[in-house]
Amino acid sequence: MTVLLFGPPGSGKGTQAKDLAARLRVPHVATGDIFRRHLKEGTELGARAKAYMQGGGLVPDAFTCEIVASRLEEPDAAKGVLLDGFPRTAAQAEWLLAWLSARGRRVDGVINLVVPDEAIVKRLTGRRSCPSCGATFHVEFAPANGEQCSRCGTPVIQRDDDKPEVVRTRLETYARETLPVLPVLRPVAPVHDIAGTGDVAEIRARVFAALGLN
Ligand code: AP5
Ligand code: MG
Numbered sequence: 635m636t637v638l639l640f641g642p643p644g645s646g647k648g649t650q651a652k653d654l655a656a657r658l659r660v661p662h663v664a665t666g667d668i669f670r671r672h673l674k675e676g677t678e679l680g681a682r683a684k685a686y687m688q689g690g691g692l693v694p695d696a697f698t699c700e701i702v703a704s705r706l707e708e709p710d711a712a713k714g715v716l717l718d719g720f721p722r723t724a725a726q727a728e729w730l731l732a733w734l735s736a737r738g739r740r741v742d743g744v745i746n747l748v749v750p751d752e753a754i755v756k757r758l759t760g761r762r763s764c765p766s767c768g769a770t771f772h773v774e775f776a777p778a779n780g781e782q783c784s785r786c787g788t789p790v791i792q793r794d795d796d797k798p799e800v801v802r803t804r805l806e807t808y809a810r811e812t813l814p815v816l817p818v819l820r821p822v823a824p825v826h827d828i829a830g831t832g833d834v835a836e837i838r839a840r841v842f843a844a845l846g847l848n
Contacts, residue, residue: 635660635714636739637845638721638823640815641747643804644754644761645830647718648770650747650841655716657847663705664718665698667768670793674765688794690803692811695725703733714742723811727818741823743845746816747830747837751805758801762790776834 635658639647648664655662669687672680679701686693702720705711721727734740749757760773764783771778771790778790795804819825826844830837842848 635742636734637714637716637742638744638819639716639718639747640744640819640825641830642749642751642754642808642812643801644758645747645749646757646834646837647747648768649776649834650745650838651716651718652769653838654745654841657842658714658716660714660716661708661710662716662718663702663711663720664768665693665702665720665722666718668701668705669693670765688800690795690800691807692722695723695729698722699726699729702730706733721815724814724818727815731818731822741819744819744823744825745841745844746825746827748827749830753831754805755798755801758796759798761793761796763793764788765791 637654637658637660639651639654641647648667651662651664666687669680669683673684673687674680682697683693692698698720702717706715717730721730731741757772757775760775762771762773762778763769764771764778764786766788767783767786769783769785770776771784778784779787781789783790795801816825826841828837828840828844
């Protein structure tokens with residue numbers, strides 16, 4: 635099953651992805667996590683993505699699609715994948731549909747998490763992330779185990795792009811470049827608009843129900 639997790643920065647894509655990927659038994663592929671891993675490891679790819687990410691803009695399409703293609707070609711993704719944060723432009727969406735269709739595959743479902751901007755700013759400025767396993771926490775809503783990741787024990791960090799001024803730019807980028815993905819996907823895949831506000835468990839139940847999972 636190929637499922638897309640879609641929504642603005644801070645809408646809870648990463649938070650919902652862990653349980654959903656486990657339930658679907660497919661790998662969780664988050665382009666933001668891939669870029670951050672390269673940044674941390676100091677690779678050439680990381681150096682190319684850095685300025686775009688830190689400014690709240692998008693990494694160019696050709697480069698991003700190339701990275702996604704090589705991840706999708708790995709054996710664990712042969713039967714399906716949970717994509718988080720991709721596609722993020724209409725061009726990326728067209729590319730993905732063509733890539734899947736050339737392999738007799740399709741998008742089985744899109745989860746569109748809808749969260750108002752005020753809630754997003756609060757969530758992102760309080761977010762803490764695990765640089766090792768990618769788990770996300772929040773100082774108020776979903777605290778980690780002290781300063782350590784509750785899953786793997788690594789000290790949690792604050793992301794560079796969670797500063798208030800970068801968060802505003804990310805929201806503008808989302809409205810301008812990412813929302814146009816939806817009209818590309820709606821005619822070819824079931825798009826489930828899910829309220830992304832409320833408890834994490836409540837939202838998980840909405841997501842599972844939309845996909846017919848229990
Ligand atoms: P990426 O890492 O994908 O960032 P994003 O889309 O901006 O989304 P986030 O990861 O910030 O938020 P999320 O929706 O995962 O929310 P989370 O679960 O963490 O991308 C980063 C950058 O990489 C981009 O800006 C771009 O430069 C580049 N990039 C990535 N993909 C690209 C692409 N395809 N093309 C081009 N460039 C690309 O939750 C947020 C916080 O809220 C957490 O603290 C969490 O604990 C809390 N929270 C979650 N749910 C709830 C709840 N129900 N109630 C209260 N708090 C909650
Ligand atoms: Mg995320």
